[in-house]
Amino acid sequence: MVQANYDAIAPAFQAMPPMTRIIPVETQVDRSIDTVLPTEDVKKLVERFDTIAMAACYCRHQKDLLGRPCQVTDERKNCLFFGSTARFFIDLKFAEPVSREQAFRILEKAEKDGLVHKAFHEKSDTGRDEMAICNCCKCCCETFQIFYRGGGPAVTYTAYIAKVDEDACVGCEACADICPMEAVRMADGIARVDEGRCIGCGVCAGHCDTEAITLKRTGQRVVCVMPPKLVA
Numbered sequence: 001m002v003q004a005n006y007d008a009i010a011p012a013f014q015a016m017p018p019m020t021r022i023i024p025v026e027t028q029v030d031r032s033i034d035t036v037l038p039t040e041d042v043k044k045l046v047e048r049f050d051t052i053a054m055a056a057c058y059c060r061h062q063k064d065l066l067g068r069p070c071q072v073t074d075e076r077k078n079c080l081f082f083g084s085t086a087r088f089f090i091d092l093k094f095a096e097p098v099s100r101e102q103a104f105r106i107l108e109k110a111e112k113d114g115l116v117h118k119a120f121h122e123k124s125d126t127g128r129d130e131m132a133i134c135n136c137c138k139c140c141c142e143t144f145q146i147f148y149r150g151g152g153p154a155v156t157y158t159a160y161i162a163k164v165d166e167d168a169c170v171g172c173e174a175c176a177d178i179c180p181m182e183a184v185r186m187a188d189g190i191a192r193v194d195e196g197r198c199i200g201c202g203v204c205a206g207h208c209d210t211e212a213i214t215l216k217r218t219g220q221r222v223v224c225v226m227p228p229k230l231v232a
Contacts, residue, residue, distance in 0.1 A: 002071065002150060002227065003229070004231065006229050006231070012157075013085075013095045013224070014226070016153065017124060017155075018124070018156045018222055019120065019124050019143075019155075020119060021118070021126050021135065021156060021158070022116065022119075022156050022157065022158040022160075023040065023045065023117035023118075024112050024118050024159075024200060024201060024215055025206040026041065026042045026043055026107065026108075026111060027180055040217075042117055042133070045119075045130060045133075046080075046100055046103050046107070049082040049083050051082065051084075052081070052097065052098050052099070052100065052102075053078060053080070053082075053086035053089050053096060054077050054098045055079045055096075055178055056079065056107065057079050058079075059136075059142050061076065062140075062142045063139070068139075070137060070139060070140050072115065072137040072139060073114075073115060073135075075110070077106075078135045079133075079134050080106065080132060080133045081095055081131065081132045082130055082131060082132065083129060089190065096165070100202055106135070114137070115135040115137055115203075115205060116141075116201040116203060117133055117135060118133065118135075118141075120132045137180065138180040138181075140191065145202075147225075147227050148228070150231075153225055153226050154181060154224070155224040156223055157223075157224065158199050158220070159200065159221070160203055160215040160216060160217055160218060161215070161218050162193045162198050162200065162216075163213065163215075164199075164213050167211045168211065171186065172185065172209070172210075175204035175205075175211070176206060178205060178207050179204050181198065182197065183195075183198040183199070184204055191204075192193070196225065199223050200215060200218070202215050231232070
């Protein structure tokens with residue numbers, strides 16, 4: 001339906017409010033600024049909550065059932081819930097309680113594996129508390145999958161953008177290979193960031209051995225990348 005009516009549906013897509021907010025890789029948060037907001041530092045965010053729960057990622061569970069296991073991580077229990085949402089899921093036995101230290105280890109493993117921290121807020125309002133953090137990959141996350149299948153835009157809030165130091169880049173292509181939005185391309189042996197596609201997750205920077213990519217703070221903005229047009 002989307003592909004058959006692409007041009008007519010495109011304006012509605014561009015008006016869609018984001019459901020998620022990207023939290024940058026913890027080690028890549030720009031600390032040169034005067035104040036790092038607690039919501040931009042994933043560990044400080046977790047520390048705000050007394051009740052934390054962990055559940056299996058249903059996107060990866062679905063892929064396992066289909067015989068197409070995740071190509072990025074071997075972890076399955078890495079979805080985190082907070083506060084009243086955590087208590088609700090614990091009571092329903094959909095999730096299990098975890099300590100802050102356990103949550104930190106889950107997040108650290110997610111960053112090492114190259115996953116994207118996506119936060120969900122009450123009523124999709126970034127002024128309200130976070131309800132959950134998913135740790136997402138391009139091959140399993142349903143929102144990424146819908147985008148790449150041409151069914152909907154990749155739309156999210158973010159506060160950072162990746163920048164390349166061309167003098168430090170050695171052209172290893174690690175950033176291009178791992179970027180979940182395919183926002184990094186190689187040109188003349190140097191990594192180039194398509195700022196219109198960059199969601200500021202920091203996965204590229206976190207996996208750059210020469211530290212040629214850094215995250216720069218932009219202030220909260222909406223990134224909306226239209227789905228690929230697959231039908232002429």
